[in-house]
Amino acid sequence: MKIQIKNAHLITMDDGKIIENGCLCIENEKISYVGDQALPDEDFDRTINARGAIVMPGLVNAHTHTPMTLFRGYADDMTLNDWLFNRIFPAEDKLDTEAVYWGSLLACAEMIKSGTTLFADMYFMSESTIRAVLESGINANIARCVTGTNNDYKDRLYEAEVLYSEYDGANAGAVKIDFSAHAVYTCSKEALKAVAESAAKHNAAIHIHLSETMKENRDCYSQYGKSPTEVFRDMGIFNCPTNAAHCVFLSENDMEILAENNVGVSHNPISNLKLASGVANVNEMLAKNILIGVGTDGTASNNSLDIFAEMKTSAILQKGIRLDPTLIPARKALEMATATGAEILGRGAERGQLKKGMRADVIILERNAPNLIPVHNPESTVVYSANGANVQTTIINGKIVMENRELLTIDMDRVASGVKDAVKRMGI
Ligand SMILES: [Zn+2]
Structure with a gap:
């Protein structure tokens, strides 16, 4: 399918290039043209007249747990330990594959609707x-999370290997399978080492939680005499992306280890604030050239999947705690949520920018939304003024999956009743 989006205010994220009255063309799943020349409508199957609206790369959520939409609002205002061990883990024990499907599909709907x-x-x-990802048409890096402090990690790791062999590259590359070790406090050293070895064997990437709380660090020091970063490094995790x-x-040393090993960081400011975990030192990590994307974390600790909110929070939080309003300018926050996010997920060569030859993951914001005009600086408009509900149209791999706020691949009535039934069945 050939699509043209004309009269667009293009934020390309390609070397900061912004085209005020631009045109973007899509041929099948890729971007075929980005520039200021509109082409004849008859050369395309569809021409969308953006009429001056902001058109930009789709956003990247670098860290989440999609099925946790089922627990949205289920456990709030608690400490992370209490929240996780007394509320979330017992509820997760009641999950079944159908519930996970409905929770995931709900998350996909929310993400597509918020760009x-x-x-x-x-x-x-x-x-x-x-299953939900394939139905909705969204792109995802999926990791079967490994936990285990005895031999019980082995079955989970086996599932991760099966998942990799069956689904890596599915839907023409929309799905990428990663490996995952949940955290230093839920995995034994043997489990961490086994995950690292499996991922290396498959040339795959690894997704982890790292130094989320002070307690995690303290416990790790008393158990191993090292920081979580040092334990992950020593177990070979960082040999893989x-x-x-x-x-x-x-610590300073931890940051140097991450920089040396090209470890990408997903920054989840809202979840960290809500669980009162603290504030990541994004500014110092950026100074060490660590790549940082943004994530929402699961909806049980956020409680939304709106990356616009994470972008804004990422930018203003560093300014506020360091008393310096020049930190994390709008372009940097936007870069974290697009090009850099794609890069740390191993997708930077084909996603995260509006550039000829890249995958057509494109969003169009609402024109004339009261909170979006006037546009003095489109990057500031996106980071400081916009929210997920301003996304009008979402295109993924060249396919329109939402147009004028209407989801085209997901039936929300079906999702809402599936989610309600799942929650009822679980008795939560
Ligand atoms: Zn998490």
């Missing part, structure tokens, strides 16, 4: 999440 076109997921019963979520409590 996210690629996400990194860490969970279990991942085949059900993949790694996406490390949170990184709230890193």
Whole structure:
């Protein structure tokens, strides 16, 4: 299918290039033209007249647990430990594959509606999440999360290997399978080592939680005499491309280890604030050239999947705690949520920018939304003024999956009743 989007205010994220009255063409799943020349409408199957609206790359959610939409609002205002061990883990024990499917499909709907076109997921019963991903048409890095402090990690790792062999590259590359070790406090050293070895054997990437709380660091020091970063490094995790979520409590040395090993960081400011975990030192990590994307984390600790909110929070939080309003300017926040997010998920060569030859993951914002006019600086408009509900149209791999706020691949009535039934069945 050939699509032309004309009269667009293009934010390309390609070397900061912005085209005020631009045109973007899509041929099948790829971008075929980005520039200021509109072409004859008859050369296309569809021409969308953006009439001056902002058109930009789809957003990247670098860390989430999609089925946790089922627990949205289920456990709020609690400490992470209490929240996780007394509320979330017992509820997760009641999940079945159908519930995971409905929770995942709900998350896909929410992400498409708020302009996210690629996400990194860490969970279990991942085949059900993949089913939702394939149905919705969204892009995802899916990881079957490994936990275990005895031999019980082995079955989980086996599932991860099966998932990799069956689904890596599915739907013409929309699905990428990663490996995952949940965290230093839920995995034994043997489990971490086994995950690293499996991922290396498959040339795959690894998704982890790293130094989310002070308690995690303290316990790790008393157990191993090392920081979580040092333990992950010593177990070989960083021999594979790694996406490390949170990184709230890193020492100078930890940051140097991440930089040396090209570990990408997914920054989840809203989840970290809500669970009162702390604030990651994004500014210092950026100074060490660590690549940082943004994530929402699961909806049980956020409680939304709106990456616009993460972008804004990422930018204003560093300014606020360092008393310096020049930190994390709008372009940097936008870059974290697009090009860099794609890069840390191993997708940077084909996603995250509006550029000829790249995959057509494109969003169109609402024209004339009261909160979006006037546009003095489109990057500021997106980061500081916009929210997910301003996304009018979402295109993923050249396919329109939402137009004028209407989901075209997901039936929301069906999702809502599936989610309600799942929650009822689980008795939560
Ligand atoms: Zn998480």
